[in-house]
Amino acid sequence: MVTLRYVLFIVLPITVALFDSLALASPQSLSYQGRILKSDGSPLEYNNVSFLFEITSADGSCVLYREQKDGVNMQSSNGVFDVPIGTGTRLYPTAPVFELSEVFVNGKSHSCYGSGSWSASNTSERQLKVQFHDGNGWKVISPANIIRSVPFAYTSFSAQKIADKTVNDLLLKTAAPATTCLSGEVLSWNGAQFVCVTDAGGSGVISDIIAGTGISVSGTTTKTINLANTSVAAGSYGSATQVPTFTVDAQGRLTTASSVTITGVSPGGSAGGDLLGSYPNPTVAKLAGKNLAVTSPSGGQFLKYDGSEWENASLSSADLTDAGSLLKSSQMPATCAVNQTLTFVSPTGAWTCSNIGLNWSQITAGKPTTLIGYGITDKVINNAGTDAGTDITSLQSGLNSSKPAAGVAGRIYISTDTKEIYRDNGSTWIRVATESGTSTATLTGVTAGTGLSGGGTSGNVTLNLANTSVTAGSYGSSTQVPTFTVDAQGRLSSASQVTISGVAPGGTAGGDLSGSFPNPTVAKIQSTNVSATGPSIVGQTLRYQSSQWTPAFLNMADIRSTITPFGGVFAATACGADQSMYYESSSDTFKCQNITLAASQITSGQIASARLPASANYWQDGGSGKIVYSGGAISAAGLIESTSGGFKFPDGSTLTSANGISAAGSAFIGAARTVATANCSWGLDSTTFATLNTANANCALPTLEGSALVPSEGKIPAVRFANLKAGRYLVYAYGAFYSNTGSCFFRITDGTQTSEATNTHSATTDRTSLIVGEFNYTADQPTITYKIEIRRWTGSGSCNISNAVDYGAGQTFKMSLYRVEKPAEASDNLGNHVATNNLVLGNHYLSGDGSNSGIGITASGNVGVGTNAPVTTLDARGEVRIGNTGASCSGAIEGATRYNSTSKKLEFCDGSTWRPVTSTTRRTVCTYDNAAYSTQVNGQNLINWGAGHCDNGYPSSGCVGYLSKAVACGSDSDWAALGPNETPYNGGVAVGANGGISWSMATPCNGVWVRAVYECSN
Incomplete structure (x- = not known):
């Protein structure tokens, strides 16, 4: 393998000739030169060397430019190379038009390869990272180089601009007027050239303000700008039972708004405030916190406050005085004139006559339209306003040149020749209107305030409502609540919608989902279809193929080099049968290596007999006291011991302790216990057996044990179970069962079967504390509720269950369920062993003879006897035998079951006493x-x-x-x-x-x- 001994490289200045003029359209490039020597000192002279260049941010975290240059022939080069950066295959950026010089522009934000961005300051530097491929693998030249400025390297390029402005952005001085503008004048473009004009306000002339979207403008010389009203009625929308729905425009304004009652959800719970009872049917019990005492109101009555509460009563004359006494004739005047009215004088408690006097603003009808007959003596204003002290400012007309001297603020002058209207501001005449209706009031500038955009200092100025970050559209529905944030101007600054808590979403799913809510199916991932065929074998992944995501296994073709495109990342030759492929990060290459495994690395699989150590005499095909290495069940004469960890089953579940598994098992299924509270009782008066279904709000919800559930009716003396398996059960109801008068019968029912009835009498001398019922089911019960049925036998009044308890302290009622069968006993054929790991059974049994019969355990922890697919926590397919015990019954073993060999009865512990459980007739x-x-x-x-x-x-x-x-x-x-x-x-x-x-x-x-x-x- 060739290793890099050292690399001598020189980064030369940017080739100036390539930047002297953009008009030459020459490719931009940087020179990169150096020499590569092998570890033995000989030069690299390979005929097909590839170079990979990356220009990054100063800290190297953001890749700004990536290029690969292939096919560099270094034969007979003595290791020396000269590779231009900018002429190879550009891998990033991928935009079709890009100039290398853009990478070095400071004072702007640059996009990074992959994701993110990097803000370059005015003095930021760049790094150059280089790799080369010598035919055997990629080599990294380390460390990266800092690219520093070369004097005048970019002068020819930057001289074409002033700062960041091009020729098209600049205005030549020759375009200005030849004569110097006077003081107070400004430059104005007349369509052909710039000219000097008078600045009416010193900051430009605004000829008019045009109302934009959502803006209203009023006034002539003084403009008033307001947010335009929408069609939405001002007010509050939405409540605990209603969803506000609204439509938002692009400016973040509500264009429609209303409230929709939440579909399918009625208000619930106890009412409060001025209401009494429970939702959805509360009763108004107060007004503004004061009690209502209404008794059979009749026509003409009113609600009257008596000092402590509201009551219905008729009004009397006493209600018309300030002191509450009767209205007396002595309080009234004898008569009043036609121009007088009655006035009540509170200090004297009497009525008096007062002259009627109204000012003009109080007269809303019958006002005079002429001056005749109304005695008006004020002068009519003269045209020129010559009567000083009595006349107001004049309204005059004439030639424009005949305007009188300015100096009286408020005068109006109409120019008949120029057809203009002027106003005297006290020092000069200001034109306020023209024949075309255009006002040239001196507005010096309009600035867009909060929530507005636009404005200006000249010409027609337009203001618009600025767009907010809110997406225009409708929010809220019958199942979703819109949430939004409002700024000080009443605009929505953010808006979204939240699914109503407690209400499952409904309707047809969309987007990447299909089907219907609340159980949609993911049909797409970011708009790309997902195959309808699900994964079938462990290890499959979602792979994009045939225009969709499909479950498939990864293959070697899916493994890509981190540097693309390049195909030389795999070994040149195939690996042997005794070799494996591994990844070498330094060369970014997959290579072959011989397979060698330590004993600790072999964690699964079956070892052939020829591979077993000769000294391991406990490994053999069979025999007593041996462990077999062939497939099938494990057979051992003694105990299989796990010193730590426990046993792991095929579904992944583990068993670390067998303390909870016994031959006797447990008959207890679950119980519901209602703790006594004030006024908690239930009663029913019926001469035939009837079920007690009415909940008592004074009672607390029951405390649940085992797999018991709260009854659907809530706070009633009952208990509910789901997924109850076929079999024989006993139900025990503890409480104070009594009659107000006479005698009552109480019994337990599941809606189909009933227990034996128990007769009870008064609450003190003869009340029953326990009712027992036996129930048999030949099929599994999806859901079942055990309730109390009551029948009054003699006397009158109701039969009750109250908090005068006879079972335990502080308990009103308890109902428990026991199953009579017990699981079959299983022998231990594993020997005395301590488990160090979980025993994984899969679909197999713990069997005494190796047959498919014994104990099965599922991944969810269900234990089956005689079945490997138990459907309950303990599922015994056959008879269950329970032995005798001498244990004392206490709260610690409440719910335990035993067989009394003396009485020949099945007994259960109720927390204090062993009670018989028999087939009582x-x-x-x-x-x-x-x-x-x-x-x-x-x-x-x-x-x-x-x-x-x-x-x-x-x-x-x-x-x-x-x-x-x-x-x-x-x-x-x-x-x-x-x-x-x-x-x-x-x-x-x-x-x-x-x-x-x-x-x-x-x-x-x-x-x-x-x-x-x-x-x-x-």
Whole structure:
């Protein structure tokens, strides 16, 4: 490889002969000379050397000029070259007409190659960067050279100008008048030559002001310039429910404006201010902050303020006085003359007669058109104004030469021969109009103010509204809100539009998009079509071909040298099978090199058996305790251990811990819990089962757990789920279910199925805290909502769920969903191993025997048992077995499920107690209340349920009972304050399925109240 030992180069002055006259049309060029020696000291004598020249800014960051000179023959040159810059192939700038000298002009902004610009000061220098190609690769001559000025190099070129002005920009002195202008005169072009004329104002003569676009002009001698009114009505547009729409002209003015109600969006939320209720149907409750107390208004009444609020009432005579008393006859005069009117005197509170007197400006009709009969004695103004002291300034006419001497300001003189009108300004006569209607009032200059363009000091002066940066057009629509900035003159200085938050865009997409909003498709990229066929294989890129962007793989032909055009960037010969291609930045060339890989560089692929180390006896085709190197499942007798990282699955997901995966699984799906707030309750009065659908604004939105969702109706006692899989579920509703009077039934419904009804009574002595319902689905449910149905059985009034809670502190209502099935248990056949990376399964299973049956995991984290395409977080295709446990139920494991091998029942933890989950066919609630019952001390207190104690039959041996409430030695008030299983006595209690309940006491007392709930399978 040839390396540059050193380069001796001389940059000579710009060839002056080529710039002595632009008329010669010779190409501009700079001489660049030097000598190139190889590293061994021998000269470069290649017959086809290429040179690349770049002229850049002083810091080298902005390329101003780029040229490539090919085919330089340096044979027998002893390494010496002389290459003119400016005669090769110009690569930049690409404009068809360009002069090299423009690169060296200072005091202007230059465009840079690629993008951006560079501002050259009056003393900025330039750099020259050079590369040459010796047949083997490009070599860079470093460092770059500073191009400095050569004396008089550009004199012949710049002498054709004065500064930056050409001959056509200059006015010769001979064009001026031969005689010197007098003081106060100015040069004026009369169409043929410059002449001296009088400067009426000392700064030029403006003959008239012409109104431009958006400008109005009024006045004769004194011109008033105003922004012209548009057709837009002044006012405010747009609101929280309306979109302002408007049209803007090129001057940034609104030409039309209106408000459009946002399509499809009704105002919502609670009303405020003077309004009450909720949008979109609020009620006016106040006027200007004062309450309205309107009760059945009748005809002729008014709203009258009583000092604290507005009320509807009829007006009385007391409302016509200043002191609020009745209107009395003593307040009125006996009579008034025809030229008098009634006048109210507030100090005396009485009416009096006053003479009518009006000045001329107050008379709007019936004014005199002649002087006869009106007693007018003022003199008519004489023509010459001879009556000093009574006459005003005169209006005279005559020959122009007969004008009287000026000196009385305001006089008007009409010249009958020249047909002109003059005004005396106190010192001279000023012509104010001519026969043609042209006024030559002395306006010395019109300057365009803020927002205006134009103006001048002579001739017809035109003012226009200056264009703003706003694009003329219409802004705003039914789905977009225009936003704009207004300056002090009321013009739009910026305008755009923003999609209304919360409202999805609609309509047909355009531009680079196709389809319809809100789900358009990118059909183009900067107006170039994108292929409708999407990428199909990883690694494809969008490639421009056949006039569109198409998914394709990159090939070698797509790799370009950074220096174009040049085709010698690839290796001269093809690389071998044991070689790879690499890029050498110093030569900007791709070359071949032998492939050598360290073991750490082999990160994927399958190693053939012949490549395995002989000492690695754990690598083999099969066998117990070995890892296979062939394709398929991994079989190992012990544990596969990952010490760090975890397991990575084919979809890219990882598993770093198995703490959340157990054989028992979890039956909890989700829950919605409403925290108690003031006045939060729900009620319904219906003699047939009806769903409670009405939201209570006093209630807070529910707190969600698991995959639960807020009901569509909002603040109601319910819970909603989406994508619920087929199976068997249990729903638990906790709260205070009671009747105002009589008895009520409560049950859970999903709109099709219902739970067993629970009977409850008053809010204090017999209210229910828990309702359980079982629901079975043979197909997946896209969305489902569990609600409460209510039926009044006896008495009158509503059945309620209130914040007199029986479940936990501070909770009004909670509804939880559990799935009865559990995932199948899977054995561990990986051995005792610690994972260091993720285990990637792809579409395969974790299997006990290597078959396509076991545990599958998707990229989204869904785990399947018996399927490799689970559609839920845990998807078990088959029966699920849950074992027994001795764990205590607490808030830490709330929602856990277990199997009680003693009672043979499935149980769940509600946060404090294990509750049975059974295929209940009957539930009965038994209550015993006896204020005179004498309890025993450390004895056996036994109550056998009798007629009327239970609401759904006696409990039998097929029933499982638990204590819902127990109070001894207490009163009703004590019972109402207790929560589930709270017992204020010092003793024990047992609930049996043999038809009774027993307990013992530490101290004797009278009075007992107990309630037990039985879940029965018969």
